[in-house]
Amino acid sequence: MRLWARAVYLSAVQLGLLSASLQAAPLNGEQLYDVACNACHSLGTAPDRRVGPALSGLLNRQAGTIDGYQFSEALSASGWIWRLPTLLAWLTDPDAAIPNNAMNYVNPLTAEETQRLSEWLLRQP
Amino acid sequence: MVVVGAGLSGLNAALILERWGFEVDVVEAKTRVGGRLWTLDHLPGSPEGGGNVMGAQYGRVVHMAHHLDIALRTPPRTLPSDYLIGDERISRDSWASAAANPLPEAWRTIPPQRLMGKLNETNPLLKTRAWHDPNLMASDQSAEVGLKALGFPNAAIELINANNSYGNNLSDTSLMALYRIMGEFGRLSGPALAVQEAILGNMRLPEAMAKQLSRPVSLGEPVVAIRHSPSRVQVALASGKTLEADAAILALPLPALEQIEINLSAAQTTLLKQIDYHKVVQLHCIVEAPFWEAAGWSGSWWTDGLLGRIFTRPIPNTSRYNMTVWINGDHCDPLNALDEAACTQTITQALWQLVPEARDVTSVGQLVRWSIDPYAGGVWALWRPGQAGTAHGAIRAPTGRLFFAGEHTAEAYRGMEGAMESGERAALEIMRVLA
Ligand SMILES: Cc1cc2nc3c(=O)[nH]c(=O)nc-3n(C[C@H](O)[C@H](O)[C@H](O)COP(=O)(O)OP(=O)(O)OC[C@H]3O[C@@H](n4cnc5c(N)ncnc54)[C@H](O)[C@@H]3O)c2cc1C
Numbered sequence: 001m002r003l004w005a006r007a008v009y010l011s012a013v014q015l016g017l018l019s020a021s022l023q024a025a026p027l028n029g030e031q032l033y034d035v036a037c038n039a040c041h042s043l044g045t046a047p048d049r050r051v052g053p054a055l056s057g058l059l060n061r062q063a064g065t066i067d068g069y070q071f072s073e074a075l076s077a078s079g080w081i082w083r084l085p086t087l088l089a090w091l092t093d094p095d096a097a098i099p100n101n102a103m104n105y106v107n108p109l110t111a112e113e114t115q116r117l118s119e120w121l122l123r124q125p
Numbered sequence: 126m127v128v129v130g131a132g133l134s135g136l137n138a139a140l141i142l143e144r145w146g147f148e149v150d151v152v153e154a155k156t157r158v159g160g161r162l163w164t165l166d167h168l169p170g171s172p173e174g175g176g177n178v179m180g181a182q183y184g185r186v187v188h189m190a191h192h193l194d195i196a197l198r199t200p201p202r203t204l205p206s207d208y209l210i211g212d213e214r215i216s217r218d219s220w221a222s223a224a225a226n227p228l229p230e231a232w233r234t235i236p237p238q239r240l241m242g243k244l245n246e247t248n249p250l251l252k253t254r255a256w257h258d259p260n261l262m263a264s265d266q267s268a269e270v271g272l273k274a275l276g277f278p279n280a281a282i283e284l285i286n287a288n289n290s291y292g293n294n295l296s297d298t299s300l301m302a303l304y305r306i307m308g309e310f311g312r313l314s315g316p317a318l319a320v321q322e323a324i325l326g327n328m329r330l331p332e333a334m335a336k337q338l339s340r341p342v343s344l345g346e347p348v349v350a351i352r353h354s355p356s357r358v359q360v361a362l363a364s365g366k367t368l369e370a371d372a373a374i375l376a377l378p379l380p381a382l383e384q385i386e387i388n389l390s391a392a393q394t395t396l397l398k399q400i401d402y403h404k405v406v407q408l409h410c411i412v413e414a415p416f417w418e419a420a421g422w423s424g425s426w427w428t429d430g431l432l433g434r435i436f437t438r439p440i441p442n443t444s445r446y447n448m449t450v451w452i453n454g455d456h457c458d459p460l461n462a463l464d465e466a467a468c469t470q471t472i473t474q475a476l477w478q479l480v481p482e483a484r485d486v487t488s489v490g491q492l493v494r495w496s497i498d499p500y501a502g503g504v505w506a507l508w509r510p511g512q513a514g515t516a517h518g519a520i521r522a523p524t525g526r527l528f529f530a531g532e533h534t535a536e537a538y539r540g541m542e543g544a545m546e547s548g549e550r551a552a553l554e555i556m557r558v559l560a
Pocket residue numbers: 129130131132133134135152153154155158159160161162174175176177178179180346347348349376377378381382385405495499500501503504505530531532533539540541542543544
């Protein structure tokens with residue numbers, strides 16, 4: 001999480017600006033990524049010990065190709081290029097998109113959230 | 126926010142919500158955190174009374190462990206297992222040819238613990254993880270009926286029922302739920318099959334998670350009633366205190382939730398009574414010397430009798446062993462009806478009868494009975510015939526300001542990783558409406 005985001009957020013809480021109304025602002029890409037992806041994927045560059053590959057610089061990257069990560073055969077052989085339509089298809093239903101993949105993930109996000117998250121993710125360096 | 130239950134699911138939800146600025150109180154009935162992770166620290170070798178192994182695919186669990194400096198290792202190898210069918214002893218290499226092997230010709234080479242794996246020859250969930258897909262619901266039927274229709278011989282069904290970790294009995298378990306579990310195993314191969322455990326005990330993980338919270342978990346505070354209106358939640362504790370919150374996450378197993386006075390949706394109220402939990406009785410023993418060697422046994426056993434399975438593994442850097450008698454499903458009923466001393470005695474008598482030499486070198490450490498633990502009520506949720514389709518979605522659907530987490534609400538995983546996954550989903554649901 002970026003520090004500024006947290007600082008802004010906490011001060012909002014401290015100022016009591018968050019009311020308990022049940023109409024919150026839509027969750028932003030960073031929040032969605034933190035809750036739904038971050039445990040399995042980093043946005044770093046060095047190989048880490050997470051179970052999924054790093055997702056930094058994803059835009060226009062060919063699926064299943066970064067060094068130092070052992071992908072499933074299905075993903076490496078898919079020929080997919082990560083752009084908005086492919087990422088949306090992948091996240092919405094990974095098994096339909098690339099059968100026999102190794103991402104054990106059932107999408108908990110709404111279609112709008114998936115879109116917002118994907119747009120955000122594809123902007124990350 | 127109030128989170129009820131300091132197991133992996135509740136703690137993970139609490140950590141996420143804190144990270145995004147919520148004030149979170151976690152209340153826990155027991156005097157320890159961890160719930161169904163329970164390391165028996167008072168015994169040599171610190172055996173696990175609850176969750177044992179972390180799968181290699183457990184992204185959330187393993188990441189959390191690394192993040193909190195919980196060291197993991199490949200578990201010490203469990204000794205190989207021989208068989209005991211009725212009173213007949215079968216050594217591990219002679220299952221296929223043994224006279225006591227009850228299976229018909231074409232099935233004889235399959236050892237009892239592999240029989241369920243035959244399901245993967247027809248498993249629709251090898252290609253998809255959509256275990257609620259309406260198109261597949263013909264398989265949401267009694268597993269016993271389903272297995273027979275698939276050609277499983279009666280003897281195979283009986284052997285599966287003897288030590289089935291995924292159903293109290295096959296007739297009352299959905300075949301679809303078994304497909305889900307076997308599909309998960311079937312997809313794994315190579316390094317993905319490796320499992321890990323925390324060197325100092327799996328309970329160190331929830332303990333370390335709890336320490337990350339800015340407010341300490343309230344321990345020894347069972348929740349007895351929850352009232353909720355469109356604007357508030359009130360959580361009443363057995364101690365007489367009441368907590369007020371904007372929302373609550375109920376991160377506890379269903380039999381424990383059932384004890385709480387609470388208004389849920391009609392569908393949830395019905396399901397609370399119907400969803401079954403798997404039964405396990407364990408007797409954890411400490412063995413001073415490998416008594417099995419003189420008698421020519423391998424050290425672990427698979428039995429179709431009272432003892433269920435016996436898992437023995439060396440305690441690293443010592444000459445001792447942890448030995449766990451592990452009894453599953455409806456076979457636990459007579460044992461759960463006994464008091465602790467009588468239950469322990471019944472199991473040890475059967476053990477001494479199996480190997481009299483064990484008696485001199487084996488001491489009893491801890492009896493673990495999850496079904497009669499009021500804050501667990503079983504080891505994990507089971508899905509009855511007809512429940513694979515919609516029960517799972519209905520039981521976790523947010524109800525007003527109440528949200529649901531826990532292993533039983535997870536979608537892609539089960540067990541520890543399922544608990545972590547469910548905490549993420551519940552946190553997300555709250556953030557959607559309150560962030
Ligand atoms: C014997 C056994 C073996 C297992 N083996 C494995 C394995 O090898 N691999 C694996 O991945 N998983 C395994 N599991 C499953 C795994 O341990 C669980 O799925 C996971 O720990 C469940 O976490 P949870 O947060 O959903 O629930 P829990 O850990 O049960 O947490 C719920 C919490 O709520 C508390 N609570 C209950 N009632 C109240 C109340 N009224 N008020 C306040 N608090 C309350 C409980 O005390 C508990 O702490 C095993 C479980 C058992 C029991």
